[in-house]
Amino acid sequence: MEKRSSFSGKIGFIMAAAGSAVGLGNIWRFPYLAAQYGGGIFLLVYIVLAVTFGFALMTAEIAIGRKTGLSAVEAYGKLHKKWKFLGYLAAIVPIIILPYYSVIGGWVAKYMWAFMSGDAADTAGNIVTSAGAEVSYFESFIAGVGEPIGWFALFLGFTAVVVLFGVEKGIEKVSKIMMPVLIVLSVLIAGYALCMDGAMEGLKYYIVPNFSHFSVKTVLAAMGQLFYSMSLAMGIMITYGSYMKKKDSIESSVRHIEIFDTGIAFLAGLMIIPAIFAVGDPETQLTKGPGLMFIVLPKVFEAMPAGEIVGAAFFVMVLFAALTSSISLMETIVSLFMDKFKMGRKTACVVVIGICILLGLPSSLGNGPLASVKIMGLAFLDFFDFISNSVLMPIVALFTCIFVGYVIKTKTVVDEVEIHNCKFKSKGLFTIVIKYFAPICIVLILATSIVDIIYTLTTGSSWL
Numbered sequence: 227m228e229k230r231s232s233f234s235g236k237i238g239f240i241m242a243a244a245g246s247a248v249g250l251g252n253i254w255r256f257p258y259l260a261a262q263y264g265g266g267i268f269l270l271v272y273i274v275l276a277v278t279f280g281f282a283l284m285t286a287e288i289a290i291g292r293k294t295g296l297s298a299v300e301a302y303g304k305l306h307k308k309w310k311f312l313g314y315l316a317a318i319v320p321i322i323i324l325p326y327y328s329v330i331g332g333w334v335a336k337y338m339w340a341f342m343s344g345d346a347a348d349t350a351g352n353i354v355t356s357a358g359a360e361v362s363y364f365e366s367f368i369a370g371v372g373e374p375i376g377w378f379a380l381f382l383g384f385t386a387v388v389v390l391f392g393v394e395k396g397i398e399k400v401s402k403i404m405m406p407v408l409i410v411l412s413v414l415i416a417g418y419a420l421c422m423d424g425a426m427e428g429l430k431y432y433i434v435p436n437f438s439h440f441s442v443k444t445v446l447a448a449m450g451q452l453f454y455s456m457s458l459a460m461g462i463m464i465t466y467g468s469y470m471k472k473k474d475s476i477e478s479s480v481r482h483i484e485i486f487d488t489g490i491a492f493l494a495g496l497m498i499i500p501a502i503f504a505v506g507d508p509e510t511q512l513t514k515g516p517g518l519m520f521i522v523l524p525k526v527f528e529a530m531p532a533g534e535i536v537g538a539a540f541f542v543m544v545l546f547a548a549l550t551s552s553i554s555l556m557e558t559i560v561s562l563f564m565d566k567f568k569m570g571r572k573t574a575c576v577v578v579i580g581i582c583i584l585l586g587l588p589s590s591l592g593n594g595p596l597a598s599v600k601i602m603g604l605a606f607l608d609f610f611d612f613i614s615n616s617v618l619m620p621i622v623a624l625f626t627c628i629f630v631g632y633v634i635k636t637k638t639v640v641d642e643v644e645i646h647n648c649k650f651k652s653k654g655l656f657t658i659v660i661k662y663f664a665p666i667c668i669v670l671i672l673a674t675s676i677v678d679i680i681y682t683l684t685t686g687s688s689w690l
C-alpha cells in the first residue's frame with residue numbers, strides 16, 4: 227500500500243491547513259455578515275463560538291483523520307460501519323460551495339482587472355443605466371450577463387486547469403509569499419480606513435457589542451460563518467489530519483489555525499466596517515450583503531494616496547487566497563468522484579466543471595436577468611450560501627458531535643490527541659462542548675430557524 231505522505235513538521239501542517247482555511251470566507255464573507263448582524267455583538271458571538279465549537283470540532287476532525295489516515299468518507303466508515311453516511315453528507319457541502327465561490331472569485335478577478343487597467347476611479351462611482359437610473363458600479367456589473375459570467379468562467383477554468391494538471395504545488399508556493407503580503411497590505415488599508423472622517427463611529431459599531439442587536443439569527447449566521455471560514459463540517463480537516471505526523475500536537479495546531487483564521491477575518495472587518503461609516507450612508511450600506519466589500523473598498527482606495535496601486539495589489543492577493551481555496555475545494559470533490567465512481571482524473575474534472583456551471587450560472591444571473599426568481603425569498607447565490615452554511619453544515623456538525631460524543635466516545639479523540647505524552651490541556655472543555663453544549667445549541671438554533679422559515683413562508687415576514 228502506498229504510504230501516506232505527511233507534512234514536514236508542525237509549521238508545515240499549520241500553514242497548509244491555514245492556507246485552505248483562509249480565503250474569501252475571511253475577506254469577503256466575514257465583514258458583510260458582521261456589518262449585517264450587529265457589528266460588535268456578531269464579533270463577540272463569533273469569538274465565543276470559535277474557542278468552543280470551532281476548537282472542539284476542528285480537534286475532533288483532525289484527530290479522526292490522523293487516527294484513521296483516511297479521508298472523510300472512509301474515515302467515518304472505518305470507525306463505525308453505519309456512519310459512512312456522515313462522510314457523504316459532509317462531501318455535499320463543497321459541491322454546493324464551489325460553484326458560487328467561483329462566481330465571487332470572478333468578481334474579485336474583475337475588480338483586479340479594473341484596478342490594473344486604470345478604471346479604479348470608475349469602481350468607486352455610479353453608473354447611469356439605459357433606463358436613466360443611477361446605480362453603483364458594482365450593481366451595474368453584477369446585473370450584467372456576459373461580464374460576470376465571463377469572469378466566473380475564467381476563475382473556474384483556471385481552478386480546473388490547476389486541478390487537472392495537478393500543479394497545485396506551484397500555486398501553493400506562490401501563495402506562501404502572497405499570504406504575508408496580503409496581511410501587511412490589509413494592515414495598511416485598515417490603518418488608512420480608520421483615519422478617515424467618521425470611521426471611529428464605525429469602529430465602535432464593529433468592536434463594542436450592542437446587546438440590543440442580539441438575535442438567534444446572529445448566532446446562526448456566526449455559526450455558519452465559523453464552519454465556512456475554518457473549513458469545518460465538510461470533511462476537509464479530516465483529510466488534512468490524515469497527513470499530520472503523530473508526534474505533532476493537535477491541540478496547539480488547532481489553536482494556531484484558529485488564531486490565524488480569525489485574525490485575518492477581524493482585519494478584513496477592520497478594513498471595511500469603519501469605512502462604511504466614513505464613506506457615508508451606513509444605514510443602507512450595513513445590510514448590503516455579498517456586495518459590501520466591492521462597494522466600500524473602492525471608495526477607500528479612491529481616497530487613499532496611490533490607492534490605485536494599493537487596490538490592484540490588494541485584489542491580486544485576494545484572488546490568490548480565493549484560488550488556493552477553490553483549488554482545494556475542487557481537488558476534494560474530484561478525488562471523491564475518482565474514488566467513488568472509479569473515474570479518471572479527467573472525467574471527474576469534467577463532471578465537476580459541469581456541476582459548477584449548472585449551479586454557478588443561476589448564482590451569477592441571480593442579480594440580473596434572474597433577479598425576480600427567488601427560492602424561499604432568496605436569490606440563487608444567497609440560497610446556495612444559506613443551504614450549505616445554515617442548514618447542511620450545522621447538521622453535519624451535529625452528527626459529528628453525536629458520533630464523537632456517544633458512538634466512538636470522546637476518549638477515542640482524547641487518546642489520539644494525547645498520543646506521545648502530549649497533554650490535552652482543554653480536555654474538559656472539549657468533552658463538554660462535544661457532548662452537551664454544541665449539540666444542544668445546534669438543535670435549538672436549527673429548530674428556531676426552521677420554525678422561522680415556515681412562519682416566513684406562510685405569513686411573509688420573519689418573527690426573529
Ligand code: TRP
Nearest residue numbers: 247249250251252455457551554
Ligand atoms: N474556508 C475557506 C474560506 O474561508 C472556504 C472553504 C470552505 C474551503 N470549504 C473549503 C477552502 C474547503 C478549501 C477547502 O474561504
